[in-house]
Amino acid sequence: MKETRFSITKIFSAVFLLVISAIGPGFLTQTAIYTQNLHESFSFVILLSSIIDIIVQLNIWRVIMITQKRAQHVAGSVFPGLGHLLSLLIFAGGLIFNIGNIAGAGIGINILFPQISVSAGACISALVAIFIFTAKKKTNIFDIAVFVFALILIGMISYIVFHQPPPLPLVLKGTFSPNSFDIVSVITIVGGTVGGYVSFSGAHRLLETQPVAKENKKIADLSAVLSISVASFLRFFLFLAALVVVEKGFTLNVKDPASSIFYDTLGQTGGMFFGIILFVASISSVIGSSYTSISFIETIQNKLPNYRNTLIVLFIIVATALFVLVGKPVKILVYAGAINGMILPIGLFAMLIAANKSSIVGKYKHPIWLSIAGVVTATMLLTASLYVIYKVFI
Numbered sequence: 001m002k003e004t005r006f007s008i009t010k011i012f013s014a015v016f017l018l019v020i021s022a023i024g025p026g027f028l029t030q031t032a033i034y035t036q037n038l039h040e041s042f043s044f045v046i047l048l049s050s051i052i053d054i055i056v057q058l059n060i061w062r063v064i065m066i067t068q069k070r071a072q073h074v075a076g077s078v079f080p081g082l083g084h085l086l087s088l089l090i091f092a093g094g095l096i097f098n099i100g101n102i103a104g105a106g107i108g109i110n111i112l113f114p115q116i117s118v119s120a121g122a123c124i125s126a127l128v129a130i131f132i133f134t135a136k137k138k139t140n141i142f143d144i145a146v147f148v149f150a151l152i153l154i155g156m157i158s159y160i161v162f163h164q165p166p167p168l169p170l171v172l173k174g175t176f177s178p179n180s181f182d183i184v185s186v187i188t189i190v191g192g193t194v195g196g197y198v199s200f201s202g203a204h205r206l207l208e209t210q211p212v213a214k215e216n217k218k219i220a221d222l223s224a225v226l227s228i229s230v231a232s233f234l235r236f237f238l239f240l241a242a243l244v245v246v247e248k249g250f251t252l253n254v255k256d257p258a259s260s261i262f263y264d265t266l267g268q269t270g271g272m273f274f275g276i277i278l279f280v281a282s283i284s285s286v287i288g289s290s291y292t293s294i295s296f297i298e299t300i301q302n303k304l305p306n307y308r309n310t311l312i313v314l315f316i317i318v319a320t321a322l323f324v325l326v327g328k329p330v331k332i333l334v335y336a337g338a339i340n341g342m343i344l345p346i347g348l349f350a351m352l353i354a355a356n357k358s359s360i361v362g363k364y365k366h367p368i369w370l371s372i373a374g375v376v377t378a379t380m381l382l383t384a385s386l387y388v389i390y391k392v393f394i
Contacts, residue, residue, distance in 0.1 A: 021288025025104025040174025094293030108279030
């Protein structure tokens with residue numbers, strides 16, 4: 001059978017959607033906090049979490065591309081009702097993340113324009129996101145926004161690192177011989193990078209815009225590895241920038257730890273950098289969270305796909321309203337990653353079972369090494385998540 005011809009633009013759009021979904025305000029906050037807590041040893045956590053992320057994404061992208069079905073449909077084929085459960089969990093986790101995303105966007109606007117309050121900035125950000133989804137040429141605007149936001153994040157975070165070179169020998173030691181280790185940080189980072197809705201964002205986007213031939217598994221593998229590599233690259237660079245600051249003896253701002261990295265490195269210019277990065281990271285994550293969360297919940301009832309834009313708009317409005325009424329974004333950002341890390345094992349186990357059932361994947365043979373690595377990863381994440389529940393929430 002002749003393989004489907006692929007659009008590089010669509011592939012990169014799917015890859016960057018996962019990247020911008022992962023790199024939100026929680027990404028910035030978590031990286032800053034754990035760098036201050038673990039110093040150079042946090043590089044080992046990044047390495048370990050990146051390996052876990054790649055295993056997770058290889059399994060998920062392959063199964064979704066092979067079956068040509070969204071994750072909730074695959075899960076429903078594994079066990080009746082599991083697809084609905086997964087959809088509800090991811091929708092709830094996505095909403096929690098979106099509260100933090102809206103908060104981050106509002107803070108970013110407030111930094112850039114102090115005369116605009118954080119709440120007003122959050123409302124403005126919500127309107128920007130709603131415009132991207134409801135514009136007449138929404139597909140083109142959506143893809144363009146994904147590309148532009150991703151490039152801004154890559155460029156500005158890279159600049160901050162090259163402006164002030166980090167202590168690479170110390171980083172190398174921390175990567176392969178860490179002085180300290182924190183399992184909660186691993187689960188939180190994994191949850192923030194590929195937990196909850198983020199796990200399926202890129203694969204769902206590629207499935208919708210560029211269906212993949214079942215015979216071509218390489219595109220799924222390439223997309224999965226590329227998306228995690230870019231996200232991990234940016235987290236590592238942000239860690240390097242934060243490490244320079246903490247190694248100088250500075251204590252990061254408790255209320256807004258990520259901002260300290262930029263202010264202490266570039267002064268007032270760094271503050272403007274941070275405002276732009278925080279807004280872009282936040283608004284892009286609003287887009288990723290809203291798109292993917294609704295791609296799950298809209299399949300619960302047959303008529304809901306006809307109201308996708310309406311559901312997305314309501315999703316954004318509810319998250320914005322909850323932030324304005326509740327506040328406290330830093331705590332939301334830190335715990336959102338942990339909560340989504342608890343959802344991840346359920347989705348991954350469903351994908352692994354599906355990958356090895358001929359009634360679901362047909363003649364496709366899932367690599368044994370990938371199945372074993374996936375089972376080990378899912379079991380480890382489930383065990384660690386239960387530990388997190390005991391350690392953090394009880």
